[in-house]
Amino acid sequence: MSGRKIKWGIMGPGNISHKFASDLVQSENAELVAVASRTEGKADAFASEFNIARAYNSYDEFVQDNEIEIVYIGTLHPQHKECVLHCLNAGKAVLCEKPFTMNAEEAEELIQVARENNTFLMEAMWTRYLPAVIQARKWIAEGKIGEINMLTANFGFNVGWAPESRLLDKKLGGGAMLDAGIYPISFASMIFGKQPTNIKSSAHIGQTGVDERFSAIFEYEDGKTAILNSSVRLTLSNDAYIYGSDGYIHMPNFLAGEAAYLHGSGSEMEEFKDDRKVNGYLFEAEEAMNCLREGRIESSIMPLDETYDIMNTMDTLRKQWGLEYE
Structure with a gap:
C-alpha cells in the first residue's frame, strides 16, 4: 500500500x-x-x-x-x-x-x-491484521468449514517469579488477562462477532494479588462456545482451533500468525504460510494510516464499540474472580 x-x-x-x-x-x-x-x-x-x-x-x-x-x-x-x-x-x-x-x-x-x-x-x-488471520477469516467467509460452533485459543508463558515486574505488580496493571488473556478473548470476539451471554471461569490469584492464570468458557445464545486459557506463570501451547460444521482451522502459535491450516470435510488440507520480514505490527499501522487518509475516525476491523464490549467482558471475568485494581 x-x-x-x-x-x-x-x-x-x-x-x-x-x-x-x-x-x-x-x-x-x-x-x-x-x-x-x-x-x-x-x-x-x-x-x-x-x-x-x-x-x-x-x-x-x-x-x-x-x-x-x-x-x-x-x-x-x-x-x-x-x-x-x-x-x-x-x-x-x-x-x-x-x-x-x-x-x-x-x-x-x-x-x-x-x-x-x-x-x-x-x-x-x-494480531487482527496478520495475513494468516486474514486468510482464516476468508476461509470462514467462504464457508470452507461451514457454520462456526466452537473455538479454543490459548496464550500463556512463564515469566518466572518476578513480583516487581509489570506482569505481576498489581499497581502496574499486572496479571494474565490484561497482558496475555486479552488475545484469546479478542480472538473469540472477532470470530463470533459478538460477546458471550454466559461466562464460566476460574482464575488463580497469586501472592501479588493478580491473576497468574485463568480458564474461561464463553457460551453464546445460539449454543456456540469458546474455551480460552491464559497465563503469565505457565507455558501454554498457544494454538487456536476454529471448529465448524464442515471442518476446522488450526492456527499454531496463533499470536504470531505465521501459518493457518484448513481441514475441510472430505478434502485435502489447505495450508497458508506467512513469510513476512517484519514483526507484524506494521499491518495495524497501515490500517490506521489508511483510515487517516480516507478521513475515517475508526477502523472497521477493530471498531471502538467492539473494543468497549471486550472490556465489558473482561470486567465480568474480573468480577467473578473478585479482582479489583486501584
Missing part, C-alpha cells in the same frame, strides 16, 4: 514500542518524527536508536508538536487513559496499545471524547 506519508509520534518508549518502531521505520508510508517519555534519558536513547528528530521528556510538549499526526501509545496499562486523553484533546489521532484501558468505564470515556472531537482512535490489537 502507498499514499501520503503519515507522521507518527510514540508515547512511552518501552519494549512494545521498540517492536512497533522497528516495523514502522520499514514503511514507505510512515515517518517517525517524535518520541516522549517521562523517564529522563529514555526518549533520547529511543530517538537515537531510530533516528527520530525530536525527543521529549514532557507529554505536554510532545502533544503540542504540530508535525505529529498520530500517536502510538505504548505506556503501561494504567497510564493508557491519561495518555489517550492527552493526545485526543490536542487533536492527535491515536493508536493505543492493548489492553485499551483498565476497564469498560475508562474505554467508554475515551470513545466518547474521540467521537465528540471527531478524532481517530483505535485499539492496537495487532
Whole structure:
C-alpha cells in the first residue's frame, strides 16, 4: 500500500514500542518524527536508536508538536487513559496499545471524547491484521468449514517469579488477562462477532494479588462456545482451533500468525504460510494510516464499540474472580 506519508509520534518508549518502531521505520508510508517519555534519558536513547528528530521528556510538549499526526501509545496499562486523553484533546489521532484501558468505564470515556472531537482512535490489537488471520477469516467467509460452533485459543508463558515486574505488580496493571488473556478473548470476539451471554471461569490469584492464570468458557445464545486459557506463570501451547460444521482451522502459535491450516470435510488440507520480514505490527499501522487518509475516525476491523464490549467482558471475568485494581 502507498499514499501520503503519515507522521507518527510514540508515547512511552518501552519494549512494545521498540517492536512497533522497528516495523514502522520499514514503511514507505510512515515517518517517525517524535518520541516522549517521562523517564529522563529514555526518549533520547529511543530517538537515537531510530533516528527520530525530536525527543521529549514532557507529554505536554510532545502533544503540542504540530508535525505529529498520530500517536502510538505504548505506556503501561494504567497510564493508557491519561495518555489517550492527552493526545485526543490536542487533536492527535491515536493508536493505543492493548489492553485499551483498565476497564469498560475508562474505554467508554475515551470513545466518547474521540467521537465528540471527531478524532481517530483505535485499539492496537495487532494480531487482527496478520495475513494468516486474514486468510482464516476468508476461509470462514467462504464457508470452507461451514457454520462456526466452537473455538479454543490459548496464550500463556512463564515469566518466572518476578513480583516487581509489570506482569505481576498489581499497581502496574499486572496479571494474565490484561497482558496475555486479552488475545484469546479478542480472538473469540472477532470470530463470533459478538460477546458471550454466559461466562464460566476460574482464575488463580497469586501472592501479588493478580491473576497468574485463568480458564474461561464463553457460551453464546445460539449454543456456540469458546474455551480460552491464559497465563503469565505457565507455558501454554498457544494454538487456536476454529471448529465448524464442515471442518476446522488450526492456527499454531496463533499470536504470531505465521501459518493457518484448513481441514475441510472430505478434502485435502489447505495450508497458508506467512513469510513476512517484519514483526507484524506494521499491518495495524497501515490500517490506521489508511483510515487517516480516507478521513475515517475508526477502523472497521477493530471498531471502538467492539473494543468497549471486550472490556465489558473482561470486567465480568474480573468480577467473578473478585479482582479489583486501584
